[in-house]
Amino acid sequence: MAAELRWIRSSYSGDGDACVEFAVDARSTVLVRDSKDRSGVLLGFSVPAWSAFVLVVASF
Numbered sequence: 383m384a385a386e387l388r389w390i391r392s393s394y395s396g397d398g399d400a401c402v403e404f405a406v407d408a409r410s411t412v413l414v415r416d417s418k419d420r421s422g423v424l425l426g427f428s429v430p431a432w433s434a435f436v437l438v439v440a441s442f
Contacts, residue, residue: 391417404432 387405404414412432414425427435 387413389415 387407389403389405391401391403401417402414403417403420404412406412406429410429412427412429414427416422
């Protein structure tokens with residue numbers, strides 16, 4: 383499943399590999415993974431929860 387997704391990395395990550403990546407699956411769930419362990423655990427969030435998180439983080 384995860385291999386078919388379009389994973390997006392924050393522009394703040396630069397060229398490093400110490401970051402998280404996210405993708406939206408067919409059920410509109412935002413999936414988050416560690417860029418250093420792409421076959422590891424995926425965390426899933428609803429779109430409203432992810433949007434609220436991004437708004438808070440962007441305010442810093």
